[in-house]
Every structure is written in C-alpha cells, then in structure tokens.
Amino acid sequence: MAVNLKQLAELLSLSQTTVSRALNGYPEVNAETRARVLEAVRETGYRPNRAAQRLATGKAFSIGLVMPIASGIDSDIHFGEFLAGLAEEAVEHDFHFVLNPSAPEDEEATFRRLAASGNVDAVFIAYMRANDPRIEMLKALSIPFVVHGRSIGGPRDYPYLDVDNTGAFYDAARLLMQLGHQRIALINGPEHLTFAIRRKKGLMRALAEKGFNLDEALVHHSAMTDEHGYRSMQRFLKRPNPPTAVLCSSTVTALGAVRAINQAGLVIGTDISLIAHDDVLPMLKPENFSVPLTTTRSSLRAAGARIAKRLIGGILDQGDYPEQELWRAELIVRASTGPAPDRQRNSGKTV
Amino acid sequence: MAVNLKQLAELLSLSQTTVSRALNGYPEVNAETRARVLEAVRETGYRPNRAAQRLATGKAFSIGLVMPIASGIDSDIHFGEFLAGLAEEAVEHDFHFVLNPSAPEDEEATFRRLAASGNVDAVFIAYMRANDPRIEMLKALSIPFVVHGRSIGGPRDYPYLDVDNTGAFYDAARLLMQLGHQRIALINGPEHLTFAIRRKKGLMRALAEKGFNLDEALVHHSAMTDEHGYRSMQRFLKRPNPPTAVLCSSTVTALGAVRAINQAGLVIGTDISLIAHDDVLPMLKPENFSVPLTTTRSSLRAAGARIAKRLIGGILDQGDYPEQELWRAELIVRASTGPAPDRQRNSGKTV
DNA sequence: AAATCCTCCCAAAGCGCTTTGAGTAATCTT
DNA sequence: AAGATTACTCAAAGCGCTTTGGGAGGATTT
Structure with a gap:
C-alpha cells in the first residue's frame, strides 16, 4: 500500500538521493524535476517513514x-x-x-x-x-x-x-478609571505565578498614574476556579467600602464573581463593573454571560x-x-463595564 | 558518551545478535552470558536507540x-x-x-x-x-x-x-437506605456518558430493592464542576420535600453541594447525608472536607x-x-453519612 | 562409531531514510 | 580549444537496531 522512497525513485527513474533532496528543499535539484517529484508524491500519497528519518537524522521529531x-x-x-x-x-x-x-x-x-x-x-x-x-x-x-x-x-x-499581562490589566484598569472607578478589586491567579504578578502590576500602574494606591485587601490570589471567583467576590462585597469594579484573571473566576454579584442583588455594568481576562475557552464565551463581559482577550489555544x-x-x-x-x-468592551455609581449620580445632576 | 549495541557487543566480545537476544529475552542464550550482558548494560548505561528499534521492528512505540x-x-x-x-x-x-x-x-x-x-x-x-x-x-x-x-x-x-459504577452507587445507596434514607438525590455527570448512566442505574437498583422508585426530579446531569454541584444542591433543597441524602458523581461537585448545604444552614451527616465518588484527585481529598466525606473510591490516575x-x-x-x-x-465511610433525620427522631424517642 | 539433536553463538541482511563524495554533461572563461 | 565552472544527478555508506539462516561443538541416541 504505502510506497517508500525507493519505490518512488524507481517510479520516477530517479535516484533516491535526488528524490530526497527534492523533497527536503535542497537547491541542487532542477525545478522541473522537483515538480515531477512533488506530483508523484501527490499521486502515490508517499509519506516518509518517520522512524527512518529519525535514525538517519538523529532528530527525534x-x-x-x-x-x-x-x-x-x-x-x-x-x-x-x-x-x-x-x-x-x-x-x-x-x-x-x-x-x-x-x-x-x-x-x-x-x-x-x-x-x-x-x-x-x-x-x-x-x-x-x-x-x-x-x-x-x-x-x-x-x-x-x-x-x-x-x-x-x-x-x-x-x-x-x-x-502582555501588565499591559492588558493596565488597559483594563484605565478603562475603568476613565469610567470613574477608583476602588478596583482584583481576583487574580496563584500568587507565585508571574502572569498573576504582572496583572497586579498593570492594575497598580494604572492606579498610580492617577495618584491612587492599590488596596491590598482588594486583591485575592487563588487557583482560577469558579468557586474561588465566587468566594473572593463575596468577600469583597461584604467589606465596608466595597469596590465599584473588579478585574478577573479568567472567565472561569468571572463566572463565580458574577454569581456572587447577582446574589448580592447588584447589577453588573451598573452597580459594579467587571472585566475579565478571556483565554477564549470554547465553553465559556464572555458574550454569552447574562451580561456580556468586557474582556482582555488572548487565545490560549x-x-x-x-x-x-x-x-x-x-x-x-x-x-x-x-x-x-x-x-x-485586545480590550473588548461589552456590557459589563459602565460608569462608576458615584459619578453616575453626579452626571445625573449635571445633565 | 552513550554506547550503542555494537560497542557493547565489542566490549563483551560477543556478537550484536547475542547481545540483542540477551536483552530481549530470547531463550537461546546462556543464562551466564545474559547475566554478563545485563551487567555490562548497567555499567555502561546502555539504552537502545528507539529510532533504530522502530525502524527495525516496524513498531512505533x-x-x-x-x-x-x-x-x-x-x-x-x-x-x-x-x-x-x-x-x-x-x-x-x-x-x-x-x-x-x-x-x-x-x-x-x-x-x-x-x-x-x-x-x-x-x-x-x-x-x-x-x-x-x-x-x-x-x-x-x-x-x-x-x-x-x-x-x-x-x-x-x-x-x-x-x-463498576453501577455497583459503586448501588453500594452507596444501600448504605444510605440502611441508615433510613429514602429520598436520595443524585448529582450526576453528563447524561450521555455511560458512567453517569450506570451510576444512576446503581441508585435505582438499590431503591427498587426496597420497593422505592427514583424520583427523576432528584437527578441532575451536568459537567462535573463545583458550580454545577452547588446549583443542583440548591435546587434540591428548595423543593417542597427535599432529599435527606445525596450522591455526587465527583468530589468536585460535592464541593459545591457541601457549600449549598452549609448555606442552607444544614449540617452534613446529621440533617443531610452525602456520598461522593472519589477519583482520588490530589487537591481534593474527601478527608479534608470540613465534614470528611463518605466516598466510593477509585483512583483515576x-x-x-x-x-x-x-x-x-x-x-x-x-x-x-x-x-x-x-x-x-471501595466504599469508605466517613462523617458525611448518618441516620436519616426522621429515623433519628424515632431512635431518640426509643432510647 | 556414526547419526541425530540440542545449546549457544555469529555473520550478514535489511528496515527507509539522509548525506557524502563523485561524476557527467552543459556552460562559461581565457 | 583547453581548462574551469556550474547544474544536476547518482551510487553507496551509514544511522543502530532486529532477525534470518546457519554452524560449531557437545550431549544423546541408535
């Protein structure tokens, strides 16, 4: 069934050397010859034997x-x-x-x-x-x-x-601050992993630019599960001065966070804004959330x-x-971000 | 650095054939010779080249x-x-x-x-x-x-x-029924997967043996996440006649279920019993739950x-x-299973 | 004592590829 | 026109293993 190099060479009345070279893109083979070889490969369905290649080249592939x-x-x-x-x-x-x-x-x-x-x-x-x-x-x-x-x-x-995790969360935080948010919480990944460290840094940078400091009580580190998102958000909301916005390191944690927010009777995008990092997980699309999520997107796959x-x-x-x-x-703005509640009232007055 | 078969054979003053046969357990080689070969392998750290083996045997390994x-x-x-x-x-x-x-x-x-x-x-x-x-x-x-x-x-x-998923959940259900439970809920895996089908069957069988029918309203199918466990349990507890016991298809769903139970102010092992299937996930040990979980255990790894x-x-x-x-x-009994509430009251009277 | 059978070992072929070292014909120099 | 290049192509050697087909020597049989 399967042809090998020898047979292919015979078929073409060429040597194995030439065929091999034609296939591996070596320069010393006539363009026309190469085309013939390629054509024969197509017809016969020739596939080089990996084991032989391994042995000959020393590469493991x-x-x-x-x-x-x-x-x-x-x-x-x-x-x-x-x-x-x-x-x-x-x-x-x-x-x-x-x-x-x-x-x-x-x-x-x-x-x-x-x-x-x-x-x-x-x-x-x-x-x-x-x-x-x-x-x-x-x-x-x-x-x-x-x-x-x-x-x-x-x-x-x-x-x-x-x-660019720093940049992503910097952008996200900046958007929130433009919307008037000042108390921004962070539901982050495991503390010792660098992506989490950088995301926190991005948030801090955005805050610092406007003269704010990050409130460490508003940062939680944990494995990125729904459960942790839920708990973190719940704890944030119980605080005397809860955040008006939250950044989530994954749509998975966002899932839990959203649940906690809903449970507290708050409306996402109005009472509280949320931006999640979207790894483009096929089963968890930010646009399918009850309130479509604003995200920083970068496909893991x-x-x-x-x-x-x-x-x-x-x-x-x-x-x-x-x-x-x-x-x-990419920062993709959907419905989960809106003006900070205070400012909303202000703008209500001035209009 | 790395020796090959040829060198090894030379070292032993044997042919490659003999060495190869000695290594691959062929019978036609003297026990003493084989021992010598094995010893030499140990000393030299010889490892056969997989690529060559692949080529020679046609196996891909x-x-x-x-x-x-x-x-x-x-x-x-x-x-x-x-x-x-x-x-x-x-x-x-x-x-x-x-x-x-x-x-x-x-x-x-x-x-x-x-x-x-x-x-x-x-x-x-x-x-x-x-x-x-x-x-x-x-x-x-x-x-x-x-x-x-x-x-x-x-x-x-x-x-x-x-x-034996049927058996596992049969055993679990039987234990519950011996403890007086009759309304047993099931937080199962995805409906189309056979392990979930069999687990449900195990529960049904145990119920049927005592003349009970499975209440389909007490069975939920879903991906086995914490979140789904939580929601399912919550919905069970909201019912007019909630279950006194629940079977979970994973310690992951159990995590959510436990949360829902606690939130409802119920005590696991007293107000409601829970048995989970334990896949022996390293980060989710049933004995580490606030109330150690009774489980059916079988290591996925x-x-x-x-x-x-x-x-x-x-x-x-x-x-x-x-x-x-x-x-x-294995059915491992820990603290999350106890007598059904009704029966508990009864036994309280009779003692 | 010759014939037969084991037991243990070996030389060599072959797996299917890449690569080296030449070789031939055509083209370009001088 | 002879020598030097260039453009293609090839035969053959390996890569490191397994496996076939013997073959020598001792033990067993007849």
Missing part, C-alpha cells in the same frame, strides 16, 4: 512536556486548552509528545533524563514563577526550549511567548499552536521566528 | 490519544488526572504520545489517519457514550485499543477498563497507569493482561 503535578497547579481547563493548541499544530507536522508528569522536586531530574534520552528535540515549559530555576536548567542542558510566559528576575535572553510552531520550526531549521514574543491582549 | 474537544467535554481536572497516570507509565517504558485534538464530527477521520500513519501502535479512548460508534470504528481499522469505560449497547467484546500498562504490554507482547477489567470502587 518530538517535543517534551513536563507536566507539573503539584497540588497547587491543577491540570485545569486552561492547561487543557493550551495543550489542544500545541497538539493541533504538532499533529500537523507529525510530531510526537513525551509527557512527563513531574512533581516540582523531581523537575530537574526529569529534565536531565529527558535531555539525555535523546527522545525529544526540544521541550516546553509553562507556569512560570518568579526567578524560575527551570530556565537556567534548560540552558545548562543546552536543549532547545520555549516557555509560555516569562520569568521575573533571572536571565532575560531565552525564548518565550507571553501575553492560539498561544499553544504558536509555541508548537516555533518549537517545530526550530527543530526543522525552517521558518524564522522571533525568539521572544509578547502578545498584546 | 507510541500510543495515540484522541482528545475530544467538544464544548460539552471540557478537558477538566478529571482528564488531567487520568492523563498523568497514563503518562507516568508511558514515560517509564519510553513510550510517546500522539495527541490528536478532534471535534466529534472529525473523529472518524482522525482515527483513520492515525491508523494509516503508522505513528502509533495502539490508541486509547474514553468518555464512552451509549452505543458509542468508536468501538466499531477501531475494530474496523484493526488497530489495538483500550477504552476507559464501557459502552452501553453495541459490541461487547472489546478491551476496556472500567469502574491508577486507571490511567493501568491502561497504559495494558496498551504497552500488548504492543511489546509481554505480560498477560485481561481484556476486560471492572474495578470495584
């Missing part, structure tokens, strides 16, 4: 994934979505994964083993922490890698793809696909990708 | 995973936990994964491509539905597979690993590891595993 299994980092919905993006792109290029569940304390050994095994050409890491030791580790092992996120502190010259693309491009020496990418999140 | 990305099936915490088990075992045997995200409508094409690619020796599937078409599909493609769960209807002779073991064993023609396994869940 697979990428390593070290899955943190710490109790803090749940392999949650966000991770699954990201993984889907990675896998989508990988499957396209016929790349495999080596999944390595690893407790944080075994991480170094896991990386070492992975690098030594020759089973992967590159690895991917995420869930960056401040001064994350993994970057140095991977550099020392001199195995190509791309990280999703960025460390804070430590080396600066390493390949990453990150969302797209990030996964992009990282896979870079990883694979690097392994295949093809395509030229920037080493460091910072994606800007 | 990797297993395919078709990840459903339907909006109903979130790649949730349960899936991550299962995957960790799979991966743990796979990494042990140096097996790779081919992750295939696929929408349900593309499933067949995905399987077909996967089977034709020769990139995997076997595939794994889960989230069984009633009359699940995938079993026939995989049989037709004659690619080895193991399913997590069981279909209902359709062929019966296929390899699976399942938890262990199931993942077991399936990987069977898949790999089958590929390597080693080890003899049963084709069909039905794991019995």
Whole structure:
C-alpha cells in the first residue's frame, strides 16, 4: 500500500538521493524535476517513514512536556486548552509528545533524563514563577526550549511567548478609571505565578498614574476556579467600602464573581463593573454571560499552536521566528463595564 | 558518551545478535552470558536507540490519544488526572504520545489517519457514550485499543477498563437506605456518558430493592464542576420535600453541594447525608472536607497507569493482561453519612 | 562409531531514510 | 580549444537496531 522512497525513485527513474533532496528543499535539484517529484508524491500519497528519518537524522521529531503535578497547579481547563493548541499544530507536522508528569522536586531530574534520552528535540515549559530555576536548567542542558510566559528576575535572553499581562490589566484598569472607578478589586491567579504578578502590576500602574494606591485587601490570589471567583467576590462585597469594579484573571473566576454579584442583588455594568481576562475557552464565551463581559482577550489555544510552531520550526531549521514574543491582549468592551455609581449620580445632576 | 549495541557487543566480545537476544529475552542464550550482558548494560548505561528499534521492528512505540474537544467535554481536572497516570507509565517504558485534538464530527477521520500513519501502535479512548460508534470504528481499522469505560449497547467484546459504577452507587445507596434514607438525590455527570448512566442505574437498583422508585426530579446531569454541584444542591433543597441524602458523581461537585448545604444552614451527616465518588484527585481529598466525606473510591490516575500498562504490554507482547477489567470502587465511610433525620427522631424517642 | 539433536553463538541482511563524495554533461572563461 | 565552472544527478555508506539462516561443538541416541 504505502510506497517508500525507493519505490518512488524507481517510479520516477530517479535516484533516491535526488528524490530526497527534492523533497527536503535542497537547491541542487532542477525545478522541473522537483515538480515531477512533488506530483508523484501527490499521486502515490508517499509519506516518509518517520522512524527512518529519525535514525538517519538523529532528530527525534518530538517535543517534551513536563507536566507539573503539584497540588497547587491543577491540570485545569486552561492547561487543557493550551495543550489542544500545541497538539493541533504538532499533529500537523507529525510530531510526537513525551509527557512527563513531574512533581516540582523531581523537575530537574526529569529534565536531565529527558535531555539525555535523546527522545525529544526540544521541550516546553509553562507556569512560570518568579526567578524560575527551570530556565537556567534548560540552558545548562543546552536543549532547545520555549516557555509560555516569562520569568521575573533571572536571565532575560531565552525564548518565550507571553501575553502582555501588565499591559492588558493596565488597559483594563484605565478603562475603568476613565469610567470613574477608583476602588478596583482584583481576583487574580496563584500568587507565585508571574502572569498573576504582572496583572497586579498593570492594575497598580494604572492606579498610580492617577495618584491612587492599590488596596491590598482588594486583591485575592487563588487557583482560577469558579468557586474561588465566587468566594473572593463575596468577600469583597461584604467589606465596608466595597469596590465599584473588579478585574478577573479568567472567565472561569468571572463566572463565580458574577454569581456572587447577582446574589448580592447588584447589577453588573451598573452597580459594579467587571472585566475579565478571556483565554477564549470554547465553553465559556464572555458574550454569552447574562451580561456580556468586557474582556482582555488572548487565545490560549492560539498561544499553544504558536509555541508548537516555533518549537517545530526550530527543530526543522525552517521558518524564522522571533525568539521572544509578547502578545498584546485586545480590550473588548461589552456590557459589563459602565460608569462608576458615584459619578453616575453626579452626571445625573449635571445633565 | 552513550554506547550503542555494537560497542557493547565489542566490549563483551560477543556478537550484536547475542547481545540483542540477551536483552530481549530470547531463550537461546546462556543464562551466564545474559547475566554478563545485563551487567555490562548497567555499567555502561546502555539504552537502545528507539529510532533504530522502530525502524527495525516496524513498531512505533507510541500510543495515540484522541482528545475530544467538544464544548460539552471540557478537558477538566478529571482528564488531567487520568492523563498523568497514563503518562507516568508511558514515560517509564519510553513510550510517546500522539495527541490528536478532534471535534466529534472529525473523529472518524482522525482515527483513520492515525491508523494509516503508522505513528502509533495502539490508541486509547474514553468518555464512552451509549452505543458509542468508536468501538466499531477501531475494530474496523484493526488497530489495538483500550477504552476507559464501557459502552452501553453495541459490541461487547472489546478491551476496556472500567469502574463498576453501577455497583459503586448501588453500594452507596444501600448504605444510605440502611441508615433510613429514602429520598436520595443524585448529582450526576453528563447524561450521555455511560458512567453517569450506570451510576444512576446503581441508585435505582438499590431503591427498587426496597420497593422505592427514583424520583427523576432528584437527578441532575451536568459537567462535573463545583458550580454545577452547588446549583443542583440548591435546587434540591428548595423543593417542597427535599432529599435527606445525596450522591455526587465527583468530589468536585460535592464541593459545591457541601457549600449549598452549609448555606442552607444544614449540617452534613446529621440533617443531610452525602456520598461522593472519589477519583482520588490530589487537591481534593474527601478527608479534608470540613465534614470528611463518605466516598466510593477509585483512583483515576491508577486507571490511567493501568491502561497504559495494558496498551504497552500488548504492543511489546509481554505480560498477560485481561481484556476486560471492572474495578470495584471501595466504599469508605466517613462523617458525611448518618441516620436519616426522621429515623433519628424515632431512635431518640426509643432510647 | 556414526547419526541425530540440542545449546549457544555469529555473520550478514535489511528496515527507509539522509548525506557524502563523485561524476557527467552543459556552460562559461581565457 | 583547453581548462574551469556550474547544474544536476547518482551510487553507496551509514544511522543502530532486529532477525534470518546457519554452524560449531557437545550431549544423546541408535
């Protein structure tokens, strides 16, 4: 059924060498010949045998994934979505994964083993922490890698793809402040993860610009679940001087927050404004909330696909990708943001 | 650095053939010689080159995973936990994964491509539905597979690993009924998935044995999130004749249910009993609930590891595993179950 | 003592690709 | 017109393993 290179060469009355070169884009082959080869490939459905390629090139055509299994980092919905993006792109290029569940304390050994095994050409890491030791580790092992996120502190010259979390939450906060909000709460992700640190920073920056300080009591850090969103919001609302607006690190936490707000009898977009970061989770669209959510949007799945693309491009020496990418999140205004209640009354008077 | 077979053979003054046979457990090699080989392997740290093995044997040493990305099936915490088990075992045997995200409508094409690619020796599937078409599909493609769960209807002779969900919830319900409960609610998983169907059946069976009927109003189906657990429980409690006990399909939904119960001012284990199915999620231990939960326990991670073991064993023609396994869940009684309120009053009188 | 059978080991072929090192014909220099 | 380039193409060597088809030597049979 399946043809191999030898048969294909025979069919074309060419040598294997030439066919191989034609396929792999080497320059020393006639354009016309290359076209003939490509045509034959199409007709026969020829697919190079990966095992043979592996053996001949020494490349593994697979990428390593070290899955943190710490109790803090749940392999949650966000991770699954990201993984889907990675896998989508990988499957396209016929790349495999080596999944390595690893407790944080075994991480170094896991990386070492992975690098030594020759089973992967590159690895991917995420869930960056401040001064994350993994970057140095991977550099020392001199195995190509791309990280999703960025460390804070430590080396600066390493390949990453990150969302401009500071910018996203700065933009969001600024919008809220333009609407007159001053007491802005933050339902953030786990405290030690850099994306959460940066989001908080974005909020602080926006506040500082207008001469305000962040009230630490209005910042909660936790895993990004509905439940935590609910509890955090509830606690905010119980305060003597509750916030008039809230930023959520995920539409998942927003779900809980919205519930708490509704339960308190408040109207979103009027009594309280809410902006969530939208990872573009297929089952949780901000436009489907009872009050459509204003969001900072950046697709996790797209990030996964992009990282896979870079990883694979690097392994295949093809395509030229920037080493460091910072994606800007889009601020999309929907109905969950409105003028701050005080100001609303004011403007009512002046009109 | 890394030795290969040739060097190892030279070192031992043996032929590659003999060394290879010694390593792969062929009988025609002297026990003493084999011991020498094994010793040399230990000393040199020899690891066979997987690419070469692939090429020589035609095996891929990797297993395919078709990840459903339907909006109903979130790649949730349960899936991550299962995957960790799979991966743990796979990494042990140096097996790779081919992750295939696929929408349900593309499933067949995905399987077909996967089977034709020769990139995997076997595939794994889960989230069984009633009359699940995938079993026939995989049989037709004659690619080895193991399913997590069981279909209902359709062929019966296929390899699976399942938890006795009917039995688990039967046992749980029976315990409740022995405690005097008669109105038992069920917070179940998605309605179309077979594990949910079976759990409901287990409850019905226990009720029927004592001449009771299941009140359909006391059964809710949904994705197993905290939020859904909360809402379901809340709705149950609002009913004119609320249940005295509830079964939860996951400790995740139990989390929400417990919250709703507390909020209603009821005491778990006294006013209302609760039994949850415990998948042994590391971050959600039933014994850590404010009132430790009575559970039916069966580790998802262990199931993942077991399936990987069977898949790999089958590929390597080693080890003899049963084709069909039905794991019995343990019923572990903790503090969340107690006598039904009515009966409690009665016994109060009689004592 | 010859014939047969094990037991243990080996040389060599082959898996399907990439890559090295040449080689041929056509084109360009001088 | 001879030598130097250029543009294509090829044969063959490997990559590191498994597996086929023997084959030597000792033990067992007849």
